[in-house]
Amino acid sequence: MSKSESPRKNTAMAGGMAAPGEKPKDFKKPWGKLISYCKSYLPAIIFALILAVIGTTFTIIGPNKLSEITDLIMAGMMGVMDITAIGNIAMFLAILYGLSFIFTYIQSFIMATITQRISKRLRTDISNKIDRLPLKYFDSTTYGDVLSRVTNDVDMIGQTLNQSIGSLVTAAVMFFGSLIMMFSINVTMTLSAVVATAIGFALMIFIISKSRKYFVRQQEDLGKMNGHIEEIYSGHDVVKVYNGDREAKQTFNEINERLFDSAWRSQFMSGMMMPLMNFIGNLGYVVVCVVGAALTMNGSITFGVIVSFMVYIRLFTQPLSQFAQVATSLQSTAAASERVFAFLQEEELEDESNKTVTLDAKDVQGNVEFKNVKFGYTKEKLIIKDFSSYIKAGQKVAIVGPTGAGKTTLVNLLMRFYEVDSGEIKIGGVPIQSITRENVHELFCMVLQDTWLFEGTVKENIMYNKDDVTDEEVVTACKAVGLHHFIRTLPKGYDTVLDDKSSLSVGQKQLITIARAMVKKAPLLILDEATSSVDTRTEALIQEAMDKLMKGKTAFVIAHRLSTIKNADLILVMKDGDVIESGNHEELIAEKGFYADLYNSQFEDAS
Structure with a gap:
């Protein structure tokens, strides 16, 4: 179709990038749509998350038993070491941590299986959606942007469902479980640890709220980049002939600069989480040591309590960094989900399942x-x-x-x-x-200006999607277009595989498409x-x-x-x-x- 006959736009730059200062989009809707889409898998997901909760709970119980071992060792240093009691607790801990590993392994296996099935279903739905979209949709959308939704966005959703959801539940259980255990052991030391970590938690929430819009921009800019590259490199010969290298590079640099800006801002802010959490965790260690030493001197607690609190502080602060990482992933996934479900909700061609009239090509x-x-x-x-x-x-x-x-x-x-x-x-x-x-x-059979050949043999290209074509009909068609002699000179004749390395001229490719039209009985x-x-x-x-x-x-x-x-x-x-x-x-x-x-x-x- 000529450019003047079609509203097709050069949309390598299309996509609707969020303007600076624009309010972040609502993330509840895309996540609501994603949860609704996964509802058939929800029972299995919930079961996997329950396993994660149980496994994490076993991990939380462990430090309290470490406190008992420490106290037994300290008592043994002053008198007789109770090896039997220490061995029993050690065996209990080994079983506890073993069960935690098994439950976590099963949870990971279930989530990996489910998320890959969801990703497969999403790709299938997008592929089917492409077949149901009217041609006018592709007149205003780059192919690269559509491909980005099939690959980048679906992969982002799959990775988040596989890793981040489980991590979120585990981190929540670890956070509140550690907090409960610490309060049950000693309130003073718990309050000291909470105050130290509250500062980091507030900073984390602030950073997440500021970084949200940049994750949306990053996904959109990535789609534009794919669209531009697909468009330019599919027509690189024309770009070279018309010396369009400079303009193509300039456009690429502009998109790349915007992608760099949005990716840098989002990744920089998310990258701040780990150092921040490490600082808060170390600060918690210092506070626990100081307060614990003072309480030990007063005889309020034993040395084992300090040891257990050192472990609990790590278990308590670790979820904060996980929350930050998960929040980053959830934001990216919300942006990806928004793009995927927006595509799946595009207006489709009219449903024709109710049409009963049929024309037989043999009778028309x-x-x-x-x-x-x-x-x-x-x-x-x-x-x-x-x-x-x-x-x-x-x-x-x-x-x-x-x-x-x-x-x-x-x-x-x-x-x-x-x-x-x-x-x-x-x-x-x-x-x-x-x-x-x-x-x-x-x-109809059709031959267009633009030739289209897929990776397959010459015969398969000519017989495309037609099972009732004989080899004799293929040869007859090729003889009619003057292609038979050329095919016989190929290494394997009609069974020669056509791929990127095939040195076919434009005219020879066109002859193959003409032969393809000839063998179709239309x-x-x-x-x-x-x-x-x-x-x-x-x-x-x-x-x-x-x-x-x-x-x-x-x-x-x-x-x-x-x-x-x-x-x-x-x-x-x-x-x-x-x-x-x-x-x-x-x-x-x-x-x-x-x-x-x-x-x-x-x-x-x-x-």
Whole structure:
């Protein structure tokens, strides 16, 4: 489709980056949607979290037993060492920590399994969503941004569900459990430890609130970066030819600079958490030692209490840093979820499961009628204005006109890539709106300007998505387009794998796509500048082969080279969305109108 016929934008820069000072988005909604999406897995997730709670509880009980061992050792140093009692407590601790490890292992196994299934389901849903999206969505969205949602955003969600949710529950249990245990042992020392850590907790909350918006920007900028790279490197030949390197680099640098800024701010603020928590933890150790020493001197506590408190302080302050890390991850995941679910909630094509009318490609003759068709990519500007025409089965119809006249748009409407604003299009007397899009596509084979080959053998590329094509039909089609001799020179002939290393010319790739169209048993054929990439001699051979193989098919040919459509049964001359002339080549030349001017100007340019 030409640029003037489509609203397709250069959207490598699109995406809606949050402006500086913008209020952070609501994170409850994306998390609510994510929880709702995972509701079928919630029982297993809850079970895994319960295991995490039990395992953490066992860990919390341990330091209190260490206090008893310490007191027994201290008493033994003054008299007789009670090895039996010490051994019993040590055995109890070993069993306790062993059970903690087992429960934590099972919890990790369950969460890893569930999160990968959720990630797989998300990728599948996004892939299915792409198939249900109208073409107009991709007219205003870069492919790189869509790919970023499938890869970066889904991976971010998976990692958070796998690691951060369990860590959050474990940290919460560790935090409050340690606090309860410390209060049960000694209130004075507990209050001293809480005051020391309260400062760090307040700073952590402040930093999290300030860093939230930068995680949103980071995910958005990452999507823009992917979009720009995909766009530039997929067309790097054009960029090189037109010396667009400098502009491409400038755009890349601008996006990269914004990504650096948002990533640096978010990661710097999240990176402050660990040093801050280490400082608070060390401060807690000092406070416990000082206060504990004073209480020991007074005889209020034993030395074992100080030892247990040293461990509990670590267990108490460690969750604070985990809270900070989890909060960072949750923010990134909320931003990723927002992008994923926004994509999944995009307006889809109309559901056609209720349509019962079906056209069989074998029975359709190929009569096509356009009746008062109107269409515009936007409501303000019509591209096709009240177009009507009747094409008989088996006719070769050429659609010509200047760029932006609406030629490709007309074909897109015929294929139901877009829906008409008013009027109707009929195939075999049946309105195409009354049958499914899939059924419409079964009636057509198409060759476009842009060749598309996938990594597979030559034969697989030609037989694409068709199981009923024989090897003989593949060879016949390749002979018809003059490709057979070339294929035989390949290392493995028709079984040669085509990949990035294959040295096929643009013309050879186009010939393969033409052969692919030929082997499809469809009554209608669309050629959108199908011969634009081949030389004149090959073009003549293709035209001759097409005339033979299109016999009995209704063919729509979009061509700028008017010399290739002189033998068309009907030529539709379009300008500004209207068909201003129609007839065969001789009739239109005799009229000395717009077509005659176009035809003669091409030969004047050639001379």
